[in-house]
Amino acid sequence: MMSPPDKPWLDNEAGPLLRPYSLTNGRTEPSAALSLQSLVRSTGRMSPERIEPVHARMLTMCRHATSVAEVAAHLKQPAVVTKVLLSDLIDWGAITTHAPAHAPRREQLEALLNGLQQL
Template identity: 80%
Template sequence: MSFPPDKPWLDNEAGPLLRPYSLTNGRTKPTATLTLQSMVRSTGRMAPDRIEPVHAKMLELCRFATSVAEVSAHLHQPAVVTKVLLSDLIDWGAVTTRLPDDLPDRGQLEALLHGLQQL
């Protein structure tokens, strides 16, 4: 199948076609230790208009404590990409991070899994 040279090759359903490594400038490892359950929150020390749009979107999402998993889902990006970008914000002092207070223990998770398997 060929496309006319004067028409852009876009998939409107997919949205903007930007590779994740483009967002992270090729970086694959975050500088901060983050889990999917880590809670991140904006410090208000950085103006969103002075940073990249994806970082600004993250700051907006993190006005209230938000998990890394939620930020990743809202951005439609893999978790590792989200962690790398959040690490930038942590390094710049734009967000703080902590683990949630009520993490389930292994026994709770195994009981939940067993219950789900019984269904």
């Protein structure tokens, strides 16, 4: 039994045009220690017009404190790719990072998981 021919992908259906290793120049390890909960924020020392587009998008997103997980979700990139690219911005002095004020308690995480499973 043959499957129907695939339709051509149009616009955003095709996904990102660059592979993750192209964005990171083959790097797989970030130079800064970042967790998904780490908050990153622009320092205002670098103009988005002077850097690569993906870094510029990140810099624009980080005008206000934003978690690494949120940046990855907006970019539609794996967390490790996002961490490598954010590390570039940290190394350049374009963003700062700090750990969240408090880590979630186990009860909070379990309540969140239960709520999501009920959806």
